[in-house]
Structure formats: C-alpha cells, structure tokens
Amino acid sequence: MSHRFSDVAALKDELAGVDYLSDEGIAGVVYLADRLQKPILVEGPAGTGKTQLAKSVSEVTGARLIRLQCYEGLDEAKALYEWNYKKQLLRIQAEGGSDEDWTDLSDDIFSDEFLLTRPLLEAIRAEEPVVLLIDEVDRVEVETEALLLEILSDYQVSIPELGTIEAKQVPLVFLTSNNTRELSEALKRRCLYLHVDYPDMEREKEIVLTKVPDITENLADQVARVVRSIRQIELKKHPSVSETLDWAKTLVLLGVEKIDEQTAASTINILLKYQSDINKALKELATADGVTP
C-alpha cells in the first residue's frame, strides 16, 4: 500500500501550495488518516475551513472529490444506492411475451446495469483515488448515522441482492460537523478526531494575505488584530475566517489603508451578523481598557 504523503512537513507545504494554510495539528491528523486508513471527523465552528480542507487535500493528491451533503431525511436511496425501478420495469415488459424463466429475469434485473450508485457507493467502487467528503454529518438523524458505519470501518457496502462490494482503493474520508448535536459514540470511535478552531492571529494574517489579492501586509495585519480583539468579546457568533476574508476584501475595495474606528464601525456588519453583537462589539472596541469581564 503506497502512502499519499511522505511526512507531515511535506504535507503542510503541499497544502500551502494550494492556498490552504494548515497547522501542525491539521496536517498531522490528515497524515495519520492516510497511514492508518481511517476517516477524519472534522469539527469546529462554522466558517473555519473544514470543507475547504477536504477540497484542498483532494487537490493536492489529484484525487476526485466525491461529496455527500447531509440533510435531515437523508436515506439509503440518496446516500448509498438505489435500484433503477423504471428501467427494471421496462426490462420486464420487454420480456413480456417470451417465456424466460423468472429466476433468470430476477437475476438480470438485480444486476449492475440497474443499480444507481449514490456518493458512498461511488466512492467505494471508484477505480482511481478519491476523496470522500461527507459534509455536515450532524444534520442527519442518529438512526441514519448507522448507514455510514459499515463504509467507515470496513470500506465496504453490502447490497442484499448483489452481495458485499469492497473498496478497490481506500478512499480518504472526511466527515465535517458543526456540532449542532452530539454524534454517536459508534461513529466517533471509527474516526480520527480533528477540531478546527479559529486560527491564531499570525495564521489568520497569512490566510488573509494568500486569499485576498492586492492587500498590503500592513492592512492584513490590522485586519487580523481587529478580528482577534472581536473574538475575545463574548458574542453570540464570532466572526469566521470566511467573514474575515470578506471584510478584508471589502476594505481593499474601499481603498482603506488604515483601519480606524470610523471604518470599523461602518463595515463591521460584514463580520458580525447579529445586531446585538454589532452593538456590543462597537461599544467594547471603543473602550481602551480592554476586556471587561
């Protein structure tokens, strides 16, 4: 079994090559997932680049990205596979006149030809290397999680009529969760766990510099500082990385070179989405004395 990555540092550089700035933890866990052939469960606040991680890894490895977006009510037919009912019906009708044996027919209509693959099965059956992204897994019901267990631990799918389909290659699997509910122990046990938090100031500045063209280093530095200060305030929803980027882009478009109170006040609605948060942050930032308890 060949490995995708040679070591952690190299992986980190490769990710940086596709504009994803990881840190020791992120690169380390992805590296381990490759070596141990285990899925990664990525948790963290919204907008910290969880989905982007999977995309970037697929870009680095040159693997195809197969994505399963989870939602409430997701079922087997949408996640694993489905029989092409209409085609089966057509097949039966086409044979209508002839005296073909029923067993032959039923063997025939439950064959590969009539199987509609859905993302999970597709990832298993792919010949070429793939990255499987199961996005927002916390949105499905607890019962539906069980669908994932077989594929996550053994990389296989059992279809009653066809038997067990085993993976031709082991896909690299990412599950992301916004933590709106506790995932089951069974699921967690099968995965490596990675918590992606808001980046620290230095890293955020780097991210702004890579992702926002034409931004000066000075401005990026200020953006990162202001965002860090805002994250220290107790708010309903802290600004995410993507919101930081939006803000930085706005400032560049407005031709701002130095962030002062005025600019911050007039553009803060890009960072914060609750009116109460905005008021609180503005009030806090205008006081020199730092964090009030």
Add this chain to the structure above:
Amino acid sequence: MTVTDAAADATPEGVGDPILDLLNGFIVQLRAAGLPVSLTENLDAMQAIRHVPLEDRETFKYALAATLVKHHNHWKAFETVFEVYFSLRGDEYQIGDELVELPEMDDDEQGDQQGSGDQQGGGGENLTPEELAEMLYQSLMRGDQQMMRGVARQAVKRYAGMEPGRPVGGTYYLYRTLRNLDIDGVLERLLEQEQNEDGEAPSDFEQRLARDEYQSRANQLQQEIEAEIRRRLVADRGVEAMAKTLRKPLPEDVDFMHASREEMASLRKAIWPLTRKLAARLQRKRRHGRKGPLDFRRTVRASLSYGGVPAEPKFRNPRPHKPEIFVIADISGSVAAFARFTLHLVYAISGQFSKVRAFVFIDGLDEVTHMFEGVEDINEAVHRVNTEADVVWVDGHSDYGHALGVFWEKYGNEIGPRTSIMILGDARNNYHASESWIIKAMNEKARAVHWLNPEPQSYWDTGDSIVGEYAQHCDGTFEVRNLRQLEAFVDNLA
C-alpha cells in the same frame, strides 16, 4: 531516525514494550481524569504512534489527541495530562544542574535571537531583578517566544520559592511568581511607550488593539510560567501524584456552587452551544414524536377498503404539548450562579414552551419576565436581573417562607393546570418559617412542581436546609450541580 522507518514492517508488538507501557500508563491517567477512552481508541493510538516521529513532540501530541480525544471540551483535560505525563525529563531538562537556558542578552544582537532553540548563554545566573525585569519588558515588546521561555525559567527559579517536598499547590507558586514579576505594570509601560513613539495620542480604538496584543503576549508568558512550575513539580513529586493534583473536572461536571472565576467563564462559553444543541434535539423529538391515540372513526373508515378488516389503523395527530413554565429562583449569594445558568438555559429554549415567566427572590420576590422580553442578549438580561430586581424585603438573607408567601398572594391565581413550576434554590431558610403549605397549594393547581437544588444530596436537610419539608409536596426534587445534570433535567421537562 524516526519510528516510521523502524516500524514500517513491524507488528504492533514490535514497537517495543517501553513505549507500550508508557502509553498504557498515559491512558490510565486519561481515564482517571474522566475521559472516556475505549479499547479500540487505545489500539488506534498505538497504531498511530508507529507512524509519527517520536522526537517531534507536537506531532506526537496531535497523533494521540486525534485517536483518544473525541470531544472538544475534553481537550484541555487531555493537554494537562499530556504535559504532566510526558513532561520534559530528558537530560537537557535536568532540574538540578541546569545552567541557564537564557538567550544571551546582548544589545547588539537582539535581532537574531529569534527561534534558535539551542542558543544558550551563560551569565543568566547572575541576573539582577532589574535585568530580569528589563528582559521581561523586551520579551513582551517583541513577542519573542524563546525569550519568554527564558524569562519564565528565571522568574520561577528566582521568585516562586519552590522547595522539594513542600506541600503546596502549583497555583501558590504561580501567584508568587506573577506578583513579583508585576506583569500589569510592564503592560502599562509598554502602552505608554507605544503612545510616545507615535507622537500623537492614539484613539481609544488603537489603544484597545495594542492592549489586546500585549495582553495575549502576557498570557503566553503566563502559560510558559505555568509550564515551568509544572515541570519542576513533576520532577519533585513524580508523575502520578502531579496528575492527581492537577486533575480538574470536565466543563460539564464543574460544580456551580464552587466554580472558580475561570471555570465560570468556561461555563458561560459552554452554555450557548449547549442550548443550541438542546433546542435542536427537542425540536427533532417533537417532529418525530410518537403518534397520538387511535382514531377510531378514521380506522373504521379505512377498513372499508379492506373489506371491513381494520388493516390500517389510523392515529390522531399528537397534540403538541407545550407547557407553561414558571421559574422561581433564589438569587442570593451562593446559589446565584446556579439560578443564572438555569434562567439562561430556560430562556434559550423558550420556543419550546408556550410561555415562560421568571420570578426571583431573596427574602422578597419580584417578577423579572419583562427583562427577558424582546432582549436578544440573554446574558445581559440575566445581569439586569441580578442588579435591578427588587428582591430584598428586610435584611437580604434568604427567607423562602416569605418569598413564597408573596408569590402566592400576587401570582397564585395565575397558576393553571398547564403550568409547570420550577423552584431553584438550596432551601437554606435561615431558620425562618417554611410556609410549605404554599408548595402544596401550588401543586394542587399546577401541572407539576419541581425543586432543583444545587447542593449535593448529602447536604440536604443539614443545618438550616429544609428542602425535605418542601420536597414532600413537590413532584420531584433534583440535585442539579453541573451542566450535565441541568441539561438532563431540562431535556426531560420539555
């Protein structure tokens, strides 16, 4: 050489027993700290460390974390155990004959000191307090990690007054070190310096940013100092004893009544995601809820299409059960924190109830429902409750009897058969009259009366606690000392 090379063909047994033993010991410590580590996770961890270079401490740590810790709240506990268990005890970290690992303080070469971990200079031994203070100032000004570590080492050595076998906790040493270093003073100096450089006075906004910057550096320094103290303590007392003293409850197990200020902050942070989860869960429960009772008429109607056989039973749609909640909370001294968290939680999921009304009392009682209405920030509302509510009648010592009397007189008529009443308090009545007949009368009118007590059950009915007297008229009395218990209670209620 990395372990990866060595272990490429090795079976798990081939890793070598010392490492396995070490890891096993570590997992025992983790479990002792309350982390749920299963056997599979244990095996995964053993697999994982075969693939990472052991000499890279950070990567090793993340490898263990990824396989053993599956919950973000447990990260801190994991980190503490890790730092203690795998504390640096190699030769170069010997405590006794340690010369000083300070980077050299030469004014000419201040620029090229960054990052070079091996750079060790002599001379630090003879640092005067003034020199140390200057180094502290410099390290904070430049945010130089290496230098901070050096300062931390020196400061602990000089100020903490650590002696082998002394039975005091790490916090005492930390306090001593920090007091002597006077970091706050240095921060002030740094800020002034900033202002002088610019010439013009910076706006509040800029000052704020600068302060946050220095504050974060100071926090970094404090962490270095803590790490240093821990390192020395481990060397003195051994790993097991240290892990035991440093063991802290997980956030969901922190006791409301004895939470330190830091723990309170972590609780406040934990409660928002918790309420979100709870609300999502309740909503889901409601949507996928049980069916209602059998609908006889429709079943018979449907049976006609099966020739009179009731093959398809029909059910009534369930009536959403939305109770009305009255929260009556004691907000005197020790139980205030508990009341505050419960109010917070109840209001965060108020969509699940048809109506929520809140009353607070000490020896008088006041309705505070209006403070929550139309307020977006529950924290602020809770703060207002604590400052504005008119709850003192005579002396500001809890008097449950009188408070309940006021409630009964003013609001008793508003209790209906759909009302659930939650009373929060430790029932320490300062030997006043209990007036427990009011609870009985309430229970006759209301759907349910629950008493939530933040005290451990073993303390109930000791001293002036008369919870037993009230309990006989309640539908249930619950010990709610931490977030876990609170969440479970509210989950059942809705």
